[in-house]
Amino acid sequence: MILPDLPIGETVESGVYWLNDKFGFLMDIFSNIIDILISSFKDALLFLPPFAFIIVATILIYLISRKNIKLAIGSAFGLLLIDSMGLWTLSMETIALVLSSALVALLIAIPTGIIAAKNETIFHIVKPILDFMQTMPSFVYLIPAVIFFGLGNVPGLVATIVFAMPPAIRLTNLGIRQVPVELEEVATAFGTTSIQKLFKVELPVALPTIMAGVNQCIMLSLSMVVIAAMIGARGLGYQVLVGIQRVNIGQGFEAGLGIVIIAIILDRLTQSLTPKK
Incomplete structure (x- = not known):
């Protein structure tokens, strides 16, 4: 051994437990806020019966996607298929978890970018x-999440946020950096402030790249639902986990x-929201 045995693992473990001891009350506050957020999304999604929800969702998707009739009809068929498999409530729980994690991740990622x-x-x-966040195996995030927040939807959401943030930060950063210098010089010549330049020039020009980051953030959030189910997150991921444990194909x-259908709908919808360059 060239280098001495460094206690990296023990140091990280001690740090995690120290944070939990010193700032556990803040973790509890955050946990309550996140739990309310997830419950609010879930209650809103389950407010209407499945058939009424599918009709409303189809109309909204048609309007939001700039009257893409194929996407609207395909989404309606996919949602009907989910309902016919008896997975409606679990699917709404999954969507609530994905929307909550993506919302929190983007609120952090876009300003950071x-x-x-x-x-x-x-x-x-x-x-x-x-x-580090992108290359560390996603299972590793589950350990401190459980220590800080216990079992359930909240630690699953926290692990999902950590996993889904990096692409949104990178693409937001890239989009802003790719704004042509000439546009910034013209904006400066007209006497715009830094805030005005950001909101009126840089963000509109960088929006396609930023929306690509939003799309990736949502897709990565959805890809974590099965892994998050290992620490108590509900939804379709838990159903997959039970199927694995029982070898129920x-x-x-x-x-x-069901996860694939939700992924396709969210992916196509976010792509349709992306302005063309």
């Missing part, structure tokens, strides 16, 4: 952290198919 694009020092600090396939 903007700040990193504006400040080279921040960028060089954030870049290795993003590398049919149960696992139906739950997996």
